Each structure stands twice: as structure tokens, then as C-alpha cells.
Amino acid sequence: MWYPFYYSSNELLAYDPYxxxxxxxxxxxxxxxxDETLExxxxxxxxxxxxxxxxxxxxxLCKYCFIEQPMSRxxxxxxxxxxENAFKMFLRLxxxxxxxxxxxxxxxxxxxxxxxxxxxxxxxxxxxxxxGALVDxxxxxxxxxxxINVGVSIDGRRKAHDSARVTADxxxxxxxxxxxxxxxxxxxxxxxxxxxxxxxxxxxxxxxEWACTQLETQSIGFNLPSxxxxxxxxxxxxxxxxxxxxxxxxxxxxxxxxxxxxxxRRIKPFVEGKFWAKDCAGCGNEIAVLPDGSIGPCHGFAxxxxxxxxxxxxxxxxxxxxxxEWNARYPANMAQCKNCAIIxxxxxxxxxxxxxxxxxxxxxxxxxxxxxxxxxxxxIKKTIELAEENFPKLITRKIMPGDEEALKKxxxxxxxxxxxxxxxxxxxxxxxxxxxNLDACKKGTCFITENRKxxxxxxxxxxxxxxxxxxxxxxxxxxxxxxxxxxHACITECRKRKVDKITARTDQNNRRARxxxxxxxxxxxxxxxxxxxxxxxxxxx
Numbered sequence: 025m026w027y028p029f030y031y032s033s034n035e036l037l038a039y040d041p042y043x044x045x046x047x048x049x050x051x052x053x054x055x056x057x058x059d060e061t062l063e064x065x066x067x068x069x070x071x072x073x074x075x076x077x078x079x080x081x082x083x084x085l086c087k088y089c090f091i092e093q094p095m096s097r098x099x100x101x102x103x104x105x106x107x108e109n110a111f112k113m114f115l116r117l118x119x120x121x122x123x124x125x126x127x128x129x130x131x132x133x134x135x136x137x138x139x140x141x142x143x144x145x146x147x148x149x150x151x152x153x154x155x156g157a158l159v160d161x162x163x164x165x166x167x168x169x170x171x172i173n174v175g176v177s178i179d180g181r182r183k184a185h186d187s188a189r190v191t192a193d194x195x196x197x198x199x200x201x202x203x204x205x206x207x208x209x210x211x212x213x214x215x216x217x218x219x220x221x222x223x224x225x226x227x228x229x230x231x232x233e234w235a236c237t238q239l240e241t242q243s244i245g246f247n248l249p250s251x252x253x254x255x256x257x258x259x260x261x262x263x264x265x266x267x268x269x270x271x272x273x274x275x276x277x278x279x280x281x282x283x284x285x286x287x288x289r290r291i292k293p294f295v296e297g298k299f300w301a302k303d304c305a306g307c308g309n310e311i312a313v314l315p316d317g318s319i320g321p322c323h324g325f326a327x328x329x330x331x332x333x334x335x336x337x338x339x340x341x342x343x344x345x346x347x348x349e350w351n352a353r354y355p356a357n358m359a360q361c362k363n364c365a366i367i368x369x370x371x372x373x374x375x376x377x378x379x380x381x382x383x384x385x386x387x388x389x390x391x392x393x394x395x396x397x398x399x400x401x402x403x404i405k406k407t408i409e410l411a412e413e414n415f416p417k418l419i420t421r422k423i424m425p426g427d428e429e430a431l432k433k434x435x436x437x438x439x440x441x442x443x444x445x446x447x448x449x450x451x452x453x454x455x456x457x458x459x460x461n462l463d464a465c466k467k468g469t470c471f472i473t474e475n476r477k478x479x480x481x482x483x484x485x486x487x488x489x490x491x492x493x494x495x496x497x498x499x500x501x502x503x504x505x506x507x508x509x510x511x512h513a514c515i516t517e518c519r520k521r522k523v524d525k526i527t528a529r530t531d532q533n534n535r536r537a538r539x540x541x542x543x544x545x546x547x548x549x550x551x552x553x554x555x556x557x558x559x560x561x562x563x564x565x
Contacts, residue, residue: 069342069351071119072309075323076110076139078102078124079132080315084155084197087188088221088249088258100315101132107139109337110313115146117342119311124152124172125323130163140170151175153217155189157197159204168211175217175245176205180231184224188258205239215243215282220265221258232272236279243282246272248391250324250377262391266398290369290399301354303371303392308351311341321350324376350375353385360388366396369403420482420509423470427480428453431472434480438496471513473497473506484510491518491526502536511544515563528559 080099114122122143124136129152136152143150151173159167167174178201179185186196208214216235224231235241246269249258273286293300302309306322312332313319319341320332331346341347355361355372364370373389373396382390423431455470473482482497493514497506518526528546530537532555542548546559 066352066354066357069308069347071114071117071311071342073121073123073305074110074114074119075123075125075310075312076102076107076135077126077312077314077323077326078107078129078135078139079127081131082127082155083131083157083192084128085190085192085194087190088219088256099127102135102313102315104135104138106313106315106317107135108142109317110319111139111142113311113337114148117311117340119148121149121151124150125312126153128155128158130154130158133158133163133166136172137166137170140167140172144170149173153177154204155197155201156204156208157191157200159207161207161210164204164207164211167208174208174212174214175243176201176208176214177217177219178205178235178239179219179221180224180227181234184227184231187223188219188221209240213242215245216241217245217247219247219249220260220268221249222260223258225260225264225268228268229271229275232275233279236275236281241281243284244272244276246283246285248395250374250380262394263398266395266402270399270402286399289371290396291403293369294400294403299356299367300369300371301356303373304375306350306375307353307372308342308347321347322376324374350385358386358388364393366393366400369400370396418473418475418504418506418509420471420473420513423472423483425457427472430478430480431455431483434472434483434496434498437498438483441499469514469517471510471517473510475501482506482510484514486514486517486526491523493526493528495528507540508544515561519563524564525560525562528561529556530559531555532557 079101081101111122122139124139126132129136140150150171152167153175154177156176156178177189179188182196182198185198185201189197189201191197191200205214216239218232218235220228232244235244248260248262248265249256269286273283273291276283277287289300289303292298304310304322306324308321310321310323311319312321312323312326314326314329314332317335317337318329318332319335320326320329322331325331331350333341333344333346335341353372353375355364355367355370358372361367361370361372370392373392375385375389377391378387378389379385382388469486471484472480475481481501482495484496485494486492487494493511495507495510497510515526528541530541532538532551538557541559541561544561546561548557549560550558
């Protein structure tokens with residue numbers, strides 16, 4: 025999907041946010057780009073992750089769980105043969121990662137460990153999301169031996185965790201989970217899957233600091249409660265969730281803990297200038313396999329089985345119309361998102377949420393819109409603050425009495441950096457006095473640039489009779505608009521004097537100065553035996 029990125033009189037730069045490509049075209053040719061078919065605009069589905077829902081059973085009854093009813097009355101387990109066939113398809117389609125999911129996957133350890141062994145043999149990445157209650161020493165050791173990355177669902181300290189995450193018979197689960205966490209820590213490096221809701225939003229910073237310091241986790245993946253048809257009582261305002269998550273990210277950063285939702289999905293694309301096309305692997309990059317062997321593009325629909333279909337595991341489901349449609353669902357392909365300010369860091373949110381709340385997978389995930397908008401506003405504000413903090417606030421003015429010491433220090437510094445010509449400005453007191461006497465216009469004019477601390481970081485001198493411009497900038501301030509600001513001040517002054525042209529001279533070997541002058545419109549007029557080049561600029565308005 026091509027979008028106009030920059031206009032000129034008869035050309036525009038078209039930008040495809042999915043492929044990151046830019047294309048300079050004639051304005052009238054832009055309409056032809058827009059007429060490309062959906063299949064041409066969108067790369068085909070590619071398998072990034074396969075979810076093996078190894079069981080429909082669960083030993084917990086979490087109060088915010090989006091599974092509204094049992095997946096089936098008999099609560100099936102996935103046979104090893106189904107897992108084996110699914111893994112063969114995974115290999116054929118060149119999948120990247122396999123995730124063991126449920127229910128609670130460790131209620132079917134046999135299939136988890138069998139499939140984990142297949143993956144290890146083929147050197148494929150595996151991970152598992154577990155509530156941790158069934159992890160004893162032997163289980164932890166087996167998980168470590170199979171190199172399965174584990175994310176344990178923990179929602180904070182005891183009070184927060186137990187107010188939402190309870191066992192199937194309604195009892196607190198914190199102690200069971202902590203025991204499992206301790207066993208895992210002995211053999212591997214587990215991460216935390218952390219659901220944010222009304223049970224922990226107000227103490228989120230304290231919960232996260234506890235997880236970083238007491239549990240010593242290496243990663244935290246934050247989630248918001250999924251919605252279901254009757255509404256989720258644990259849902260929180262997406263704006264508040266974003267504001268709290270920003271603080272949580274900053275805590276994670278402080279302790280060196282990896283965080284995905286704010287850093288990897290929002291900050292990183294923003295800083296690197298890359299388009300975050302899809303926030304959900306379900307949009308053309310996922311295959312979810314149920315215990316009965318049926319497959320679908322999104323594990324969120326495992327309960328209703330919508331979008332799921334039977335398979336013999338020999339066909340390529342990515343060529344199926346369902347996966348092609350899901351693959352096309354990303355903001356650049358959604359008319360209601362086309363002109364949205366947050367399109368670059370959004371990724372389209374969750375199709376399951378969009379359909380459950382707003383009636384269609386092609387609808388906007390309105391919760392995600394607010395969430396990403398809040399984070400983007402913070403990113404822009406933070407960028408401005410950092411710019412003001414790290415880059416000089418430039419003030420360009422004429423040199424005045426009182427600048428002698430600053431000028432002397434500046435000249436000595438620039439001279440030591442390899443520009444001895446500036447020593448002609450010494451002694452500083454006589455130079456400053458000369459620039460401020462009644463004959464200043466005859467002798468020339470000098471402008472200086474100061475940073476926010478009042479330090480002199482640049483100087484430009486105009487010398488008659490040919491209005492020669494000499495510009496000197498501290499090396500540490502190259503590339504920060506100092507030279508350009510000084511040149512602009514000199515041009516403005518010369519125009520006041522009714523001067524038509526100004527001159528600049530530089531050594532032939534000073535490529536940086538030559539490039540700067542040429543970029544500002546100066547034309548080379550001559551050179552001499554000392555390899556000094558002369559440039560002129562016509563400044564008539």
C-alpha cells in the first residue's frame with residue numbers, strides 16, 4: 025500500500041510502510057500505484073509461530089480468563105501423534121518458533137516433552153506459557169534439558185496475584201506458583217507473563233519492582249485482559265494502562281529486564297524509523313493447533329473454533345483463503361487507519377478483540393488505538409526533552425565588550441584543533457574593541473554563537489573589502505546547525521549593507537568546508553598556488 029510521503033510541484037515520494045520502500049514518482053503516476061491488487065501489495069503469509077494447544081484442561085480458574093465456557097465438554101488432550109504431524113508441517117513451512125499452550129500445558133506433560141524433544145533435535149526454538157503450579161524439580165529439570173523457554177503467569181505480589189489468579193477450586197495460587205518459580209530458577213531462566221487489570225493497576229510500579237528485584241526475572245511480557253461478549257470486569261482504561269506501563273518499562277530498564285510491549289513494539293520502531301506492521305502474529309504468521317487436530321490462524325478463537333478447520337497436516341494452510349485474509353489485516357490495509365497519526369507504531373492491535381467488541385476482525389481495536397496513542401505522545405515529548413537536554417540551545421549575536429575571555433578561550437581551542445588562521449583574531453581585547461568602535465562597518469563584523477551555558481561554540485567574521493566570510497566552529501559542535509546559523513547572520517548583515525556578493529576561502533584539502541559551502545549555494549571562482557580555493561555567493565534577494 026503506497027502513501028504520499030513528500031510532495032513537490034510535480035513529483036512525490038511514495039512510501040510503502042509494510043516493505044519500508046520509498047519510490048520517487050511523477051504525481052500523475054501515483055494513482056497507478058494505488059490501483060495495485062491486495063495480493064501484490066501484501067507479502068504472502070509466512071509461518072513465524074505455531075501454537076500447540078496441548079490440552080483444553082486447566083487447574084486454574086482465573087477471574088479474567090477470556091475462555092467463556094469449556095472448550096469442549098470432555099476437555100481433550102492432544103495426542104503425541106497429532107503433535108508429531110503438526111511439527112512436521114511446522115518444519116515444511118519453515119516455522120520459527122513453537123509455543124506450548126493450553127489450558128495449562130503441563131497437564132499434558134507427555135506431549136509437551138515429546139514435541140519438545142522433536143524441536144530440540146531439529147534445533148527449533150520452543151517456549152511455553154504456564155501458571156507454574158505443576159513445576160516440580162523433575163519437571164523443571166526436564167524443561168531445562170529440552171531448552172524450552174518458559175513464561176510463568178505472575179500478576180505481582182501475593183495480594184494482587186491471588187485476587188485474580190485462583191485454582192480451579194477457588195483457592196489462592198500464589199504459594200504454588202512461587203514454589204514452581206523457585207524450581208525453574210534452579211535450572212533455567214524463566215520470564216514472567218504479567219496481566220494488567222484492576223487487581224494490580226494501582227500498584228503496578230511496586231509489583232514490577234518486586235518482580236525485578238525479588239524474583240530476579242530476565243524478562244516481563246505485559247498483557248491486558250482479553251474481552252469477551254459479557255465484558256471483562258478486570259479491564260482497565262487503556263490510557264491509564266499505557267501510562268502505568270511506561271513507568272513499568274522504565275523500572276525494567278533500570279534493572280536490565282527485557283520488556284516487549286513498550287520497548288520492542290513501540291520505542292524501537294519509533295527510534296529506528298521502521299514501520300511496525302503487525303502487532304499480532306495471528307495476522308498471517310501463526311498457526312494454532314487444537315487437541316483434535318483442527319487448525320486456525322488465531323489461538324484466541326480456540327474456544328468458539330471460529331476460523332478453525334480440519335486438516336491432514338500435509339496441505340499448506342497458509343495458501344488458504346482464511347490465512348490470506350488474516351495476513352492482509354494490518355493498518356496500512358485498513359481504510360479507517362489510513363490517515364491515523366499512530367499508524368507507524370500501532371501494528372493493528374488484536375483482531376480477536378476487534379471482532380469480539382466491535383463485530384469484525386477488520387474493525388479497529390479501539391482499546392489499542394488509545395493505548396498506542398498515549399505511548400506515542402510520551403515518545404514525542406521525551407524526544408523533545410532529550411533534544412533540549414543534549415543539544416545546545418543556540419544563540420547567535422554580534423560580539424560585544426565583555427566577550428574577550430570567551431573569545432580568547434574559543435580561539436585557543438579552535439587553533440589547537442588545526443585551524444591556525446583564527447589566531448589573527450588575537451589579542452582578543454583589541455579585536456572586540458575594533459568590532460565595536462564607530463568604524464565597525466568599515467573594519468568588518470563578527471558574530472558568535474553561544475550554547476545554553478553561555479559558552480562560545482562558533483564564530484563568523486566578515487572582512488572588507490570583498491566581504492570575506494570566515495566561519496569557525498568547535499569540532500564537538502559540527503553538524504548541529506551552528507555554521508549554518510552564523511552564515512545566515514552574515515548574509516543578513518551584508519544585505520543590510522546593500523552587498524551583492526560575499527566571498528569565502530578555504531584550503532583545497534578541507535573537504536568538509538568545501539561541501540558545506542557548496543551545499544549553501546557558493547560557487548568556486550578560483551584557486552591559487554597555496555591550494556586555497558575561493559568561493560562566491562550571490563545574495564541579492
